[in-house]
Amino acid sequence: DQQVKQNSPSLSVQEGRISILNCDYTNSMFDYFLWYKKYPAEGPTFLISISSIKDKNEDGRFTVFLNKSAKHLSLHIVPSQPGDSAVYFCAALFGNEKLTFGTGTRLTIIP
Amino acid sequence: DAGVTQSPTHLIKTRGQQVTLRCSPKSGHDTVSWYQQALGQGPQFIFQYYEEEERQRGNFPDRFSGHQFPNYSSELNVNALLLGDSALYLCASSRVGESNYGYTFGSGTRLTVV
Numbered sequence: 001d002q003q004v005k006q007n008s009p010s011l012s013v014q015e016g017r018i019s020i021l022n023c024d025y026t027n028s029m030f031d032y033f034l035w036y037k038k039y040p041a042e043g044p045t046f047l048i049s050i051s052s053i054k055d056k057n058e059d060g061r062f063t064v065f066l067n068k069s070a071k072h073l074s075l076h077i078v079p080s081q082p083g084d085s086a087v088y089f090c091a092a093l094f095g096n097e098k099l100t101f102g103t104g105t106r107l108t109i110i111p
Numbered sequence: 112d113a114g115v116t117q118s119p120t121h122l123i124k125t126r127g128q129q130v131t132l133r134c135s136p137k138s139g140h141d142t143v144s145w146y147q148q149a150l151g152q153g154p155q156f157i158f159q160y161y162e163e164e165e166r167q168r169g170n171f172p173d174r175f176s177g178h179q180f181p182n183y184s185s186e187l188n189v190n191a192l193l194l195g196d197s198a199l200y201l202c203a204s205s206r207v208g209e210s211n212y213g214y215t216f217g218s219g220t221r222l223t224v225v
Contacts, residue, residue, distance in 0.1 A: 004153075006153075031211075032210075032211040034211075034213055036213075036216075041218065042218050043115070043201055043203075043216030043217050043218045043219055044154070044201070044216045045216070046212075046213030046214065046215070047213075049211055049212065049213060051211070089153055089154070091153075093210060093211055097159065097166070097167050097210075098144065098156040098159060098167055098169065099144075099146075099154070099156065099203075099210075099214065100156070101146075101153030101154050101155070102153050103151070103152055103153045104152075104153055
């Protein structure tokens, strides 16, 4: 039962362009959504979150959009930089308890 | 300010053995969660500890057990190891009620069962 899905295992984007990472979920009870970035041999690092009552949250180069009717969220990175190359996980939270993760998308920024 | 510290970083065990992994949470955090990340997958929730008690548990067998100490540090124990237990084990800490701001993860313990 995969409640959080990231259907693109990998994505390549030119440096300076926009990177868009997508995530779908099935459980309408989730009340927060979070994005994590993971480098090899390191733990996931929190990037940005959004409450289910919002449709957009922005932090510097990172913006997360939430479409509740479609049960879809996306992370936009503008402009993309070489240091953004990593695996990105979408995660969902219900009641300040466990995080439910997607399978991740490997983002490669091409110089 | 140290983040989440996990030990050891790597471990090789034989099938049937028992293993203990350790985690020290970020300063100021009181809640510790454990996740298992298999190759090519997202982290899967094992259990969460708060006030030295297991608050919630994921879909893992009783071979997986844990403990939280008064200083908020935590241990994950796995008995009767199977080959399928080979994974990266991640510890995450947070302050109760603030997990929507993002758990802080350690770098993990890579467990290999042979």
